Amino acid sequence: MSAQGSYPWAAGYYDDGDRPQIVTSRFKYEDSHTIERYHATGGYEGLKKALSMRPEEVHDEVRKSTLLGRGGAGFPAGVKWGFTPQGVWPRYLVVNGDESEPGTYKDRLLMELDPHQLIEGCLIACYAAGLSQCFLYIRGEMAVAHERVAKALDDAYAHGYIGRNILGTDFSVDIVLHWGAGAYVVGEETALIESLEGERGMPRLKPPYFPAAIGLYGKPTIVNNVETLSNLPFIALNGSAAYTAIGTETSPGTRMIAVSGHVERPGVFEIVNGSTTFRDLIYGDEFSQGMREGRELKTFVPGGGSAPWFLPDQLDIPFEGREASSAGSMLGSGAVMVMDDTTDIPAAALTLVKFYAHESCGKCVPCREGGTWLYRIVERIVAGNGTDADLATILEVGESICPGDMPHAASARLGLDAVPFPYKMTTICFVGPSAYVPIHSAMTLFPEEFEAIVTKREVRTTIPVTAVPVGGA
Amino acid sequence: MSRLNDQNVALAKEIIARYPKKKSALIPLVHLSQQQNGYVTEAAMKHVAELIDVTPAEVYGTATFYEMFRFEPTGKYLINICGTMSCALMGGHDLMHHAEHKLGVKAGSTTDDGLITLQHAECQAACTEAPTLQVNYRHRFRVTPAEFDELVDDLRAGKLDGEIPPHGTLGRNRQHIPADRAVGAVPPEQVDGAPAWVTIKEEGS
Numbered sequence: 260m261s262a263q264g265s266y267p268w269a270a271g272y273y274d275d276g277d278r279p280q281i282v283t284s285r286f287k288y289e290d291s292h293t294i295e296r297y298h299a300t301g302g303y304e305g306l307k308k309a310l311s312m313r314p315e316e317v318h319d320e321v322r323k324s325t326l327l328g329r330g331g332a333g334f335p336a337g338v339k340w341g342f343t344p345q346g347v348w349p350r351y352l353v354v355n356g357d358e359s360e361p362g363t364y365k366d367r368l369l370m371e372l373d374p375h376q377l378i379e380g381c382l383i384a385c386y387a388a389g390l391s392q393c394f395l396y397i398r399g400e401m402a403v404a405h406e407r408v409a410k411a412l413d414d415a416y417a418h419g420y421i422g423r424n425i426l427g428t429d430f431s432v433d434i435v436l437h438w439g440a441g442a443y444v445v446g447e448e449t450a451l452i453e454s455l456e457g458e459r460g461m462p463r464l465k466p467p468y469f470p471a472a473i474g475l476y477g478k479p480t481i482v483n484n485v486e487t488l489s490n491l492p493f494i495a496l497n498g499s500a501a502y503t504a505i506g507t508e509t510s511p512g513t514r515m516i517a518v519s520g521h522v523e524r525p526g527v528f529e530i531v532n533g534s535t536t537f538r539d540l541i542y543g544d545e546f547s548q549g550m551r552e553g554r555e556l557k558t559f560v561p562g563g564g565s566a567p568w569f570l571p572d573q574l575d576i577p578f579e580g581r582e583a584s585s586a587g588s589m590l591g592s593g594a595v596m597v598m599d600d601t602t603d604i605p606a607a608a609l610t611l612v613k614f615y616a617h618e619s620c621g622k623c624v625p626c627r628e629g630g631t632w633l634y635r636i637v638e639r640i641v642a643g644n645g646t647d648a649d650l651a652t653i654l655e656v657g658e659s660i661c662p663g664d665m666p667h668a669a670s671a672r673l674g675l676d677a678v679p680f681p682y683k684m685t686t687i688c689f690v691g692p693s694a695y696v697p698i699h700s701a702m703t704l705f706p707e708e709f710e711a712i713v714t715k716r717e718v719r720t721t722i723p724v725t726a727v728p729v730g731g732a
Numbered sequence: 733m734s735r736l737n738d739q740n741v742a743l744a745k746e747i748i749a750r751y752p753k754k755k756s757a758l759i760p761l762v763h764l765s766q767q768q769n770g771y772v773t774e775a776a777m778k779h780v781a782e783l784i785d786v787t788p789a790e791v792y793g794t795a796t797f798y799e800m801f802r803f804e805p806t807g808k809y810l811i812n813i814c815g816t817m818s819c820a821l822m823g824g825h826d827l828m829h830h831a832e833h834k835l836g837v838k839a840g841s842t843t844d845d846g847l848i849t850l851q852h853a854e855c856q857a858a859c860t861e862a863p864t865l866q867v868n869y870r871h872r873f874r875v876t877p878a879e880f881d882e883l884v885d886d887l888r889a890g891k892l893d894g895e896i897p898p899h900g901t902l903g904r905n906r907q908h909i910p911a912d913r914a915v916g917a918v919p920p921e922q923v924d925g926a927p928a929w930v931t932i933k934e935e936g937s
Contacts, residue, residue: 441801459794
């Protein structure tokens with residue numbers, strides 16, 4: 260057991276000069292979160308460079324960098340900034356630090372281990388896009404991140420990086436640290452804005468599709484993810500060409516990926532975007548070093564709990580959005596959850612169905628009712644009390660949340676072709692479909708496991724993942 | 733009883749002043765009340781409503797949406813054990829069963845001495861360090877049953893008081909914006925025109 264705030268493995272993962280490091284370059288230092296270390300390693304130089312340019316020149320650099328949003332949707336940040344309607348003021352920046360997608364953590368590390376890099380990124384975004392106040396919304400359950408970001412903000416104010424007339428220019432902005440209070444759905448950007456307005460965190464009806472048009476207090480608002488903003492100091496300082504020199508044309512730069520589950524060396528790695536494959540990540544010596552105890556890979560979730568599952572057949576797919584979509588899934592929030600051949604697939608799927616059923620905000624009926632139904636039915640099946648009718652009901656409930664073809668991976672074993680991502684949906688946001696995705700993947704890719712429990716009523720001797728009832732949080 | 737005390741009212745006013753609209757301070761102020769009282773009381777919600785000019789029902793409506801707000805007395809230590817996929821794959825559910833036996837309570841309840849509340853939790857964003865738990869939202873990574881026992885013994889002996897503040901305290905330090913540096917929040921309807929550094933006048937502005 261180790262306590263939070265110290266990451267004994269960090270030196271081993273990040274003290275590696277061979278791979279490009281844009282956002283994790285300071286993680287190897289024990290004092291990476293301090294302003295002293297930040298200053299000693301080029302900190303706030305990107306801001307100074309940006310302030311020597313005109314705002315629209317900085318915006319152009321970011322647009323040219325094709326920096327893709329890291330929250331899950333992968334939308335280019337520079338394009339998003341451009342969606343603000345002309346002549347409407349004020350405009351706000353809301354930082355999405357409500358990271359809670361199952362399997363994902365990178366934003367928490369970026370806030371705990373390099374809070375000044377994030378702050379500098381916020382300042383550059385505000386300068387470039389004319390945003391006059393910034394709200395840094397941190398997930399409530401991240402106490403250490405709150406403490407470190409609060410200290411970093413105080414230090415940055417004291418050094419004149421935030422507040423009135425930053426570094427002697429006419430650029431003035433406040434950054435306000437805001438506390439979340441625990442709700443997965445608040446990661447959806449319009450729900451985040453509702454929460455920041457003091458409301459229940461429920462997604463807003465669309466259109467408007469982008470809060471850049473109508474956001475916080477009805478004003479133009481840019482919502483960016485923590486990792487997205489943490490890339491800006493590098494881009495501002497080194498230019499977009501230095502950024503696009505890393506990665507591929509459609510997926511430039513690097514991105515942080517958490518690999519968890521049954522691997523030899525689980526961890527959060529900064530990988531080269533676009534070209535690194537799932538095989539590199541799961542089996543590579545510099546990354547997760549293969550399956551634990553030399554076991555076989557059974558299946559993996561490629562992009563956070565909301566993503567359809569991949570099989571060993573898909574290991575050579577790279578971290579590139581379009582390739583992942585045509586193979587039947589998505590890259591999402593940068594999280595790979597790996598399962599070996601000991602895994603009880605229905606029970607593993609249940610943990611995710613339960614998560615999304617629990618996190619439904621209750622606004623859309625298909626999610627509120629359907630998610631709970633799915634959870635109850637899958638729980639019954641895993642407990643050994645399922646019937647053939649239950650399997651049909653799962654598909655019927657799923658159809659009411661995601662009508663039509665449901666994306667899934669190809670399987671040579673089953674003779675299945677891939678159905679490309681995305682799905683159609685009857686809900687405002689992705690929470691509802693996400694309750695159906697894991698059970699759909701599990702039933703499509705491992706039908707024999709459901710048959711074994713439901714039809715043949717086989718007694719299972721090993722259940723590495725066991726079901727627990729819903730209760731408490 | 734359990735309205736915000738004078739010191740926290742001063743802090744509440746400082747927090748409210750950071751937002752262009754007062755209601756945005758709702759969640760931070762309910763947190764503040766939970767820090768003072770250990771859980772969220774009706775009197776505190778009424779007080780928060782007065783401070784931000786909304787009805788008590790609006791405070792209650794928002795507060796009950798969020799997992800972290802508790803409306804009944806809670807242990808000094810809230811232990812949340814994660815049961816979502818990555819933790820479940822690495823023994824999270826077994827850890828929960830062990831914890832229930834060790835503490836002698838079912839998940840969702842508090843020990844007889846009122847010290848520890850045990851809860852199921854969903855993903856805690858530490859998936860590579862599974863199985864994980866949080867004590868008052870401070871992580872413990874790769875927890876074995878023996879280490880869980882040691883943790884509980886340390887909590888009971890007060891050995892972790894320096895690291896883990898009582899339930900309700902989100903951060904041991906909080907942001908303070910210095911008055912001489914603050915830009916200050918302006919209600920959005922009072923803003924006319926682009927900020928000073930935006931050099932090109934946009935069409936229609």
